[in-house]
Amino acid sequence: METRKKILEVARDQFSRYGVRTVTMEEIARMVGISKKTIYQEFLDKKDLVTEVFKEILEEDRKKMVHILEQEDGVIDHLVKMSQMMRERLSSINPMVIMEIQKYFPEAWKMFEEFKQQAIKADLINVMEKGKRLGYFREEIDTSILAKVRMDQITSAFDPANFANPEYNFVEEQLVLMDHFLHGIFTEKGRLAYHSQKAFQN
DNA sequence: TACCGG
């Protein structure tokens, strides 16, 4: 396999297990079976490596989102699946890693912010417009504003302030928020479709 | 692998 790929693979695995700061460039080099010099031939510095690993993860999520959108013509199903995907992503990453990246690798974090803005918000606007046309969501809702509100709800789980609180259960909070958000935009048809689907899933 | 500097 390509050296660059191996480095990214090992780095990603180590970073998500132990954090970005505790894993050294030397450890990564040793695990790949190369010298540090080879890493620095592929990556400018550690910051660059972290950014590239993060970029890979975001690209996977973006592909998943496109896949869900292509696969599902059910608007409600789509929103539920998106929420599921975000929860899975969150529970797969050590919260410490998220905090470290925000603090010590702001460039990588900026990428995530842009990803939120573009991919997630655009997807939400699309799905809400579709839901309007199909009569699941009320005609008068402002999809642009609500897409931002919903995006902020989804990404609130990434706020380091939340991790400090041991009482905080982001999975439960995400489920409650999604339910509340949907009931704010549903028509009666949408509400009934949602509840029959929920009953079907359980 | 040894080394410097933050």
Place this chain on the structure above:
DNA sequence: GCCGGT
């Protein structure tokens, strides 16, 4: 003293 970078 550790670790990124040379």
